Amino acid sequence: MTRPEEQSAPSDAGLAGTLASYRTGEDISEDEAITLAKAELAAARDKRARVVGEAIHSAEMEGLTVSEAAVSDSAAYVAGEIDSSDLIARARARYHLD
Numbered sequence: 089m090t091r092p093e094e095q096s097a098p099s100d101a102g103l104a105g106t107l108a109s110y111r112t113g114e115d116i117s118e119d120e121a122i123t124l125a126k127a128e129l130a131a132a133r134d135k136r137a138r139v140v141g142e143a144i145h146s147a148e149m150e151g152l153t154v155s156e157a158a159v160s161d162s163a164a165y166v167a168g169e170i171d172s173s174d175l176i177a178r179a180r181a182r183y184h185l186d
Contacts, residue, residue: 129168132168133166133167133168136165136166136168137166140162140165140166143162144159144162155182157178157182158179158182161175161178161179162175
């Protein structure tokens, strides 16, 4: 038996078709637009998580320690609560660079 969220989850092919329709100016349903927006938000979140993970790994490979405040700010960035400008501003303020 499948769970309800599995039944309604669109396939990658379905999302690709919806995206193609949207990009060519074809009408898409409200449900398709919401699904597409959710997929785009998830992809953006995944990219932010990957970039933050790579940055932390790079710092640690150089022998640096990433502060709890930086990790907390990075988590807020990954969650989409702040944007990259806010993340940079917080880091600059933390180290009195402004």
